[in-house]
Amino acid sequence: MTISLLYHADFRDVHIHRPTLGFLLRRLTAVIVISLFTAAFTMTLWGRVGDWSDPAVVFARISVVWTAAAFGGALGDILPGESEGADINDELNRFVERLGIGDDEGLF
Template structure:
């Protein structure tokens, strides 16, 4: 077996995607670039065998998994009156509230990128530096906490927004951990990356730039 045959046999889906991304960056014609993007989307839809340790895509399925994880972990907190006591303590000392927020962000990032449950890579960050998965997990957990607490009457109808937000922040802290675990523990999700789907949607609407919406 020749070296070229070995190399050809060792090429995987990730290698093909990487080369297509290089090709997308190299071509100048917009119609050719769209064809390359479509090829990338087709590669993303290819089935994968087993659970991959490396995670770089972020899909609609990841969003659903994060939502379910945040619900399951935070549900017991919704009926716990201790949430109100903790929220009152944080609200009485705004610096502690900020520390709590910072702690949640750091711990969520640590679970995603450093705890080694999975090898999660930062891919296609927002504005080139902000990890999109981290932002999505924090946002999903916050929306979930705010929605469930509102529906279950734990926020007194938002009559006092400061009190309501402080209570949400307590449940949000727990929901973030659940969302992170729900997202990464199942491994790499199948399907197209959410950025590619948004780019495709933007192209259909005739908006976006040469590099896509995101």
Template sequence: MTESNGLEPGTKKGAGSENAGPEDPNIGDLIAKLERLESTVDEGHERQKVRQTIALVERMPGSRAFTQRVSKYTTRDMAEAFVGAVLFSLPLLVEDGVFEIADYLTSVTVGAIPAFFLANVTFVVVLTAGMLYYTDFRDVQIHRPVFGIIPRRLIGVLVISLLTAAMMMYMWGRLAAEDPTSFETVGRITVIWAAAAFGAALGDILPGESTGTDVSELLDRSGSER
């Protein structure tokens, strides 16, 4: 008499089914499955319930798997990025060498294209993305990207650091010194932006996963209240 194991003929136990999951599941696998579930539900209150479940699992005692994992993007992350941007840009604000660098970036052109200025902007974006997603500081997850492509955290760090650099340059009178042109003024801001973006990225990811409500959830709530 053949013993039945509850599987279809020719199917090996523990194989061939996506629902079976990994052989040795951990809390990280549970969170990943919940996040996939969140992307499939349609109703806002259902997504909120899934997020609440994820937050509950993340707070479970002994969940060391999350000490290196960053998925939420909260207002606290924005504040940490702002502090990091300020700390790294402060030393450069008093240096007149910023003016020389900005003049050089804006003066070197290939035809009518300011090649070095564009190269510097590209460098800032690539450096920030590399710090956030391609270093071993933290396992930063891309969650609910803007337009399905652009990571929210990357946009946040770049915008916060750029605004911080422009604000501090203006507040300390560094944009009006030596009567620069409008393009040279922008060039000065991008020089400080390079350091500010580096500091903002470190300030965001080094402390780890931030507590609080995800920015997307806040936006969903405000949209549903209208």
């Protein structure tokens, strides 16, 4: 549902451009990871997952909130307006250059 909203909805023309590490879709990964951590943190903070003694129940409870959070995050991501920050691939390439690894072009 999140993938179709991010990449196939006609709200905004979104293209896959320079995936991180060559295969990770940046928009999808960011929405999924941020919504997962937010759902887990808030459910723990509000005491809705108990003491984490039964991981299956905890994951089931978090996944319900995670689904809604991912959908909301995807809606927020497709709104007009782009970030003007640095591209994560450029940051990774600078880091790799400092380590001295990668191919001739400095890429993974």
